[in-house]
Amino acid sequence: xxxxxxxxxxxxxxxxxxxxxxxxxxxxxxxxxxxxxxxxxxxxxxxxxxxxxxxxxxxxxxxxxxxxxxxxxxxxxxxxxxxxxxxxxxxxxxxxxxxxxxxxxxxxxxxxxxxxxxxxxxxxxxxxxxxxxxxxxxxxxxxxxxxxxxxxxxxxxxxxxxxxxxxxxxxxxxxxxxxxxxxxxxxxxxxxxxxxxxxxxxxxxxxxxxxxxxxxxxxxxxxxxxxxxxxxxxxxxxxxxxxxxxxxxxxxxxxxxxxxxxxxxxxxxxxxxxxxxxxxxxxxxxxxxxxxxxxxxxxxxxxxxxxxxxxxxxxxxxxxxxxxxxxxxxxxxxxxxxxxxxxxxxxxxxxxxxxxxxxxxxxxxxxxxxxxxxxxxxxxxxxxxxxxxxxxxxxxxxxxxxxxxxxxxxxxxxxxxxxxxxxxxxxxxxxxxxxxxxxxxxxxxxxxxxxxxxxxxxxxxxxxxxxxxxxxxxxxxxxxxxxxx
Amino acid sequence: xxxxxxxxxxxxxxxxxxxxxxxxxxxxxxxxxxxxxxxxxxxxxxxxxxxxxxxxxxxxxxxxxxxxxxxxxxxxxxxxxxxxxxxxxxxxxxxxxxxxxxxxxxxxxxxxxxxxxxxxxxxxxxxxxxxxxxxxxxxxxxxxxxxxxxxxxxxxxxxxxxxxxxxxxxxxxxxxxxxxxxxxxxxxxxxxxxxxxxxxxxxxxxxxxxxxxxxxxxxxxxxxxxxxxxxxxxxxxxxxxxxxxxxxxxxxxxxxxxxxxxxxxxxxxxxxxxxxxxxxxxxxxxxxxxxxxxxxxxxxxxxxxxxxxxxxxxxxxxxxxxxxxxxxxxxxxxxxxxxxxxxxxxxxxxxxxxxxxxxx
Numbered sequence: 001x002x003x004x005x006x007x008x009x010x011x012x013x014x015x016x017x018x019x020x021x022x023x024x025x026x027x028x029x030x031x032x033x034x035x036x037x038x039x040x041x042x043x044x045x046x047x048x049x050x051x052x053x054x055x056x057x058x059x060x061x062x063x064x065x066x067x068x069x070x071x072x073x074x075x076x077x078x079x080x081x082x083x084x085x086x087x088x089x090x091x092x093x094x095x096x097x098x099x100x101x102x103x104x105x106x107x108x109x110x111x112x113x114x115x116x117x118x119x120x121x122x123x124x125x126x127x128x129x130x131x132x133x134x135x136x137x138x139x140x141x142x143x144x145x146x147x148x149x150x151x152x153x154x155x156x157x158x159x160x161x162x163x164x165x166x167x168x169x170x171x172x173x174x175x176x177x178x179x180x181x182x183x184x185x186x187x188x189x190x191x192x193x194x195x196x197x198x199x200x201x202x203x204x205x206x207x208x209x210x211x212x213x214x215x216x217x218x219x220x221x222x223x224x225x226x227x228x229x230x231x232x233x234x235x236x237x238x239x240x241x242x243x244x245x246x247x248x249x250x251x252x253x254x255x256x257x258x259x260x261x262x263x264x265x266x267x268x269x270x271x272x273x274x275x276x277x278x279x280x281x282x283x284x285x286x287x288x289x290x291x292x293x294x295x296x297x298x299x300x301x302x303x304x305x306x307x308x309x310x311x312x313x314x315x316x317x318x319x320x321x322x323x324x325x326x327x328x329x330x331x332x333x334x335x336x337x338x339x340x341x342x343x344x345x346x347x348x349x350x351x352x353x354x355x356x357x358x359x360x361x362x363x364x365x366x367x368x369x370x371x372x373x374x375x376x377x378x379x380x381x382x383x384x385x386x387x388x389x390x391x392x393x394x395x396x397x398x399x400x401x402x403x404x405x406x407x408x409x410x411x412x413x414x415x416x417x418x419x420x421x422x423x424x425x426x427x428x429x430x431x432x433x434x435x436x437x438x439x440x441x442x443x444x445x446x447x448x449x450x451x452x453x454x455x456x457x458x459x460x461x462x463x464x465x466x467x468x469x470x471x472x473x474x475x476x477x478x479x480x481x482x483x484x485x
Numbered sequence: 486x487x488x489x490x491x492x493x494x495x496x497x498x499x500x501x502x503x504x505x506x507x508x509x510x511x512x513x514x515x516x517x518x519x520x521x522x523x524x525x526x527x528x529x530x531x532x533x534x535x536x537x538x539x540x541x542x543x544x545x546x547x548x549x550x551x552x553x554x555x556x557x558x559x560x561x562x563x564x565x566x567x568x569x570x571x572x573x574x575x576x577x578x579x580x581x582x583x584x585x586x587x588x589x590x591x592x593x594x595x596x597x598x599x600x601x602x603x604x605x606x607x608x609x610x611x612x613x614x615x616x617x618x619x620x621x622x623x624x625x626x627x628x629x630x631x632x633x634x635x636x637x638x639x640x641x642x643x644x645x646x647x648x649x650x651x652x653x654x655x656x657x658x659x660x661x662x663x664x665x666x667x668x669x670x671x672x673x674x675x676x677x678x679x680x681x682x683x684x685x686x687x688x689x690x691x692x693x694x695x696x697x698x699x700x701x702x703x704x705x706x707x708x709x710x711x712x713x714x715x716x717x718x719x720x721x722x723x724x725x726x727x728x729x730x731x732x733x734x735x736x737x738x739x740x741x742x743x744x745x746x747x748x749x750x751x752x753x754x755x756x757x758x759x760x761x762x763x764x765x766x767x768x769x770x771x772x773x774x775x776x777x778x779x780x781x782x783x784x785x786x787x788x789x790x791x792x793x794x795x796x797x798x799x800x801x802x803x804x805x806x807x808x809x810x811x812x813x814x815x816x817x818x819x820x821x822x823x824x825x826x827x828x829x830x831x832x833x834x835x836x837x838x839x840x841x842x843x844x845x
Contacts, residue, residue, distance in 0.1 A: 324520040356518040373524050404529050407791065407845075411524065412532040424506075443523070449829050450532060453816045454525035462520055473523060 055153030145226030149233035171200035175276035177238035243277035249308030257283030292386030314484030321480030327353035339387035414446035440474035527793030656716030664803035723767030730760035753784030788844035
């Protein structure tokens with residue numbers, strides 16, 4: 001039985017991440033039969049393996065061994081004037097240096113010059129190896145050959161200078177089920193490559209082979225030299241550390257976190273990929289018209305399904321907020337840019353609010369406070385993360401006109417209010433979120449003295465600054481609920 | 486083989502902290518719930534009227550102790566000395582003025598005199614309008630005694646002689662007589678009496694209190710019911726009508742006695758609030774605390790002025806050509822952590838014939 005454990009996601013939403021265990025191929029087939037019998041969704045019965053090939057990721061490690069040619073024979077690198085016979089004629093190393101770069105060194109340095117000229121003729125690619133192709137180009141050629149396999153999703157080179165065991169551990173730890181160990185050396189006029197395809201989890205050798213060619217030239221190295229390796233990769237199936245993860249979601253959904261490049265769910269709605277197991281992945285998904293999703297997934301066994309919830313973006317919302325936790329107000333919101341930007345119409349009021357002053361402050365004993373004022377205005381909020389996140393921090397600017405319902409006109413003391421807040425929105429359900437904001441309220445063109453006097457019996461926890469320029473009150477809080485429509 | 490554990494562990498912890506902070510902040514906001522919005526309908530109402538009054542003729546600030554909290558500024562009626570005045574505050578038994586304030590031209594503030602008047606000086610119950618001080622530079626203030634039995638005179642900080650009126654005084658009132666004199670009225674009405682007795686007293690700043698005279702127009706009958714203490718009484722200088730306004734068995738009632746037509750009291754049904762003043766042109770005033778209502782001489786509502794209880798009509802003065810209505814507004818701003826307050830004082834004037842321009 002496969003297990004996929006969710007460490008993080010949207011634990012508060014019923015439509016949140018759903019992870020199911022897939023028991024076996026036989027089980028899926030039986031389930032598919034009954035599902036078809038009952039007319040259930042075809043998507044629910046599509047065997048994950050049949051939907052798309054199962055790519056895996058490959059790590060490569062290429063070493064350059066000393067040539068077997070006699071010491072002192074000058075290596076000349078690739079002769080740019082060399083004909084198209086593919087025979088690499090001049091390369092030789094002194095055999096004394098060993099190590100990774102020994103093939104590129106010549107005893108007297110003339111070869112180095114020739115190599116340099118050859119490399120220059122072939123373009124950049126790193127130190128000349130003495131094989132006519134630079135070391136960097138050889139590595140690229142190996143990576144390209146691996147990447148040509150229909151099974152390979154991505155290729156990464158092992159860290160430089162590591163031994164086989166460390167490379168194997170790196171591949172396993174970083175989620176690369178296959179490690180290719182290759183060595184390259186000169187054998188007379190020929191270039192000989194020997195490679196081993198290893199299962200990164202077990203160290204077991206899955207395939208091995210060798211390739212020999214005169215020369216070759218750069219274009220040959222890039223295109224045809226490693227063909228046997230590519231063919232071998234097509235045939236391997238790394239088991240043990242590799243698990244099949246079936247991602248189900250809306251076609252066109254891009255998901256990141258399981259590979260370097262984003263993956264896109266095809267029209268079938270099912271994407272099957274090989275992933276390392278056990279391993280934990282931090283993933284993110286995005287689809288047109290749907291909320292972004294993110295989560296952390298621990299894959300423990302061979303076959304798992306990750307179903308991405310299709311929660312539509314809800315651009316319209318209603319909210320109720322309590323200024324300082326006391327005075328309720330309403331807001332109607334229209335969101336843009338995948339709900340990152342929210343523009344709201346705001347209606348606040350002081351006609352009714354909870355008021356529980358401390359009697360020791362001399363304000364008397366109250367349960368509520370009623371003042372003849374309503375405030376209408378607009379606000380703009382920018383959310384710093386996607387709509388599907390459980391916690392969404394945001395910044396908010398708001399402006400409102402203060403209307404005195406007793407005088408039936410704008411407040412002559414302070415007709416306008418401007419608010420600047422930072423907020424945090426906490427998703428409680430698919431449509432419901434709680435929020436709290438903190439910031440300050442600024443009253444431009446206000447009579448500061450009158451404003452200060454208006455709260456002369458004590459403004460609670462808020463502090464003020466005032467002058468001829470207006471009146472500033474801080475900190476100001478607002479908390480409440482928002483409902484997606 | 487090594488595997489990474491929980492790469493998102495740090496974020497999980499951060500989210501828990503964030504949610505915890507949200508809950509704590511929400512709970513804290515709900516529990517405190519003592520914030521008072523920066524809005525006072527009374528101040529806004531006064532500001533709406535001040536906008537129509539224009540720039541103040543005097544603007545000053547004075548620092549006072551908390552004992553002057555709730556005061557309003559009562560300036561001299563002489564425009565050259567309006568920077569002399571009293572801070573008058575309401576007390577349980579009436580109004581009181583603790584000290585004389587004067588304008589410090591160096592520091593552009595009002596400063597208090599060193600001497601303070603004490604309750605023992607008999608200040609309280611009802612402060613009368615200050616007298617036009619003629620050529621005097623001092624402020625003369627007439628006020629009722631605590632006992633309600635007489636009138637005191639305050640000339641600057643010199644507490645002058647009281648004048649005995651009557652032990653059964655139930656109310657006072659005043660009205661401008663001309664550009665030099667005010668006339669003070671008192672109503673004496675013993676429970677056993679069937680009719681009130683009205684006294685009038687001409688007041689001049691530079692003169693001693695004249696002997697009170699019983700008005701020759703004192704009615705010989707009475708309203709249907711006996712007035713409670715604290716009623717307003719005045720004879721209009723423009724019409725000669727006698728007004729008596731106050732609570733009768735707890736209900737505001739206002740009567741008018743028209744002497745020429747005989748001893749008949751008319752109930753002014755249009756006057757719903759207790760009258761507090763009479764203008765030189767005969768119009769009646771009722772300061773309700775939230776607004777200043779203006780009635781005509783017959784008690785019909787004319788208009789009202791929003792004051793919020795912060796802007797106060799204090800008196801009229803005569804500038805040689807017309808009567809000027811004087812308003813003051815005193816805004817109190819506590820000084821944090823010190824207990825004292827700043828009194829921001831403004832004095833406004835408007836010709837009395839233009840009072841209607843202040844209407845709501």
